[in-house]
Amino acid sequence: MNAIEAINERRSIRAFSPKPVEKDKLNAVLAASSRTPSWANTQPWEIFVATGDTLKRIKEGYRQKYADKAPAVPEMPRPVEWSEGAKERIQQLRPDIARACGDAVEQFAELNQTMFGTPVAVYICMDRVLSEWSLYDIGAYSQSFMLAALEQGLSTIPAITMTLYPDILRRELKIPDNLKITIGIAVGYADETNGINKFISSRRPLNETVSFFE
Numbered sequence: 046m047n048a049i050e051a052i053n054e055r056r057s058i059r060a061f062s063p064k065p066v067e068k069d070k071l072n073a074v075l076a077a078s079s080r081t082p083s084w085a086n087t088q089p090w091e092i093f094v095a096t097g098d099t100l101k102r103i104k105e106g107y108r109q110k111y112a113d114k115a116p117a118v119p120e121m122p123r124p125v126e127w128s129e130g131a132k133e134r135i136q137q138l139r140p141d142i143a144r145a146c147g148d149a150v151e152q153f154a155e156l157n158q159t160m161f162g163t164p165v166a167v168y169i170c171m172d173r174v175l176s177e178w179s180l181y182d183i184g185a186y187s188q189s190f191m192l193a194a195l196e197q198g199l200s201t202i203p204a205i206t207m208t209l210y211p212d213i214l215r216r217e218l219k220i221p222d223n224l225k226i227t228i229g230i231a232v233g234y235a236d237e238t239n240g241i242n243k244f245i246s247s248r249r250p251l252n253e254t255v256s257f258f259e
């Protein structure tokens with residue numbers, strides 16, 4: 046698989062098989078991801094991997110939070126505003142998923158609330174003193190991770206919903222106070238039987254996003 050094939054093939058998977066992920070595959074993905082570029086080679090990423098009983102406890106903690114209707118408190122503050130274009134595309138997402146997946150779209154919220162049934166949850170954190178410059182590096186790391194996972198036959202989704210209850214993550218993963226939890230990535234084998242995984246998202250045409258000057 047070459048780089049362009051991997052970029053084109055990667056897509057968010059929202060229902061995972063319970064099949065465990067082999068440790069050597071996970072290590073290969075983490076090793077490749079560590080080659081991500083960063084400002085002045087600062088490598089701001091701090092990675093916490095949850096599997097097995099630890100992940101079970103995290104999922105149970107989340108289940109309880111949803112049952113209690115606990116307010117979500119992600120450490121990446123919710124945006125106060127979106128551009129007009131972004132708003133349109135946000136509104137387009139659900140109808141697009143419904144068109145591709147039919148009734149499976151109804152599972153969207155529940156799959157988000159149950160971490161998509163993933164056997165592995167990876168949390169990317171960075172020191173609270175760092176700025177948007179480092180967040181750029183975290184985004185790049187995330188893409189490296191997802192492409193390397195694909196090459197290992199694994200599927201992924203980056204999900205802010207996995208970060209909604211940091212107290213549980215901090216308790217179970219022993220995340221120190223100086224770190225901010227930026228994003229969670231679910232990684233595992235896709236549940237090929239779930240219609241939600243049929244969705245392939247659209248992209249803006251290049252002539253809308255790229256300006257050439259010669």
Ligand SMILES: Cc1cc2nc3c(=O)[nH]c(=O)nc-3n(C[C@H](O)[C@H](O)[C@H](O)COP(=O)(O)O)c2cc1C
Nearest residue numbers: 055056057059157202203204205206207228245246
């Ligand atoms: C930072 C970030 C956070 C995301 N959070 C969620 C989430 O909480 N739940 C979800 O279902 N998808 C989430 N997504 C997936 C996006 O909806 C998805 O990347 C986008 O629709 C494009 O689809 P694709 O990943 O299949 O190409 C997130 C993506 C990113 C980059």
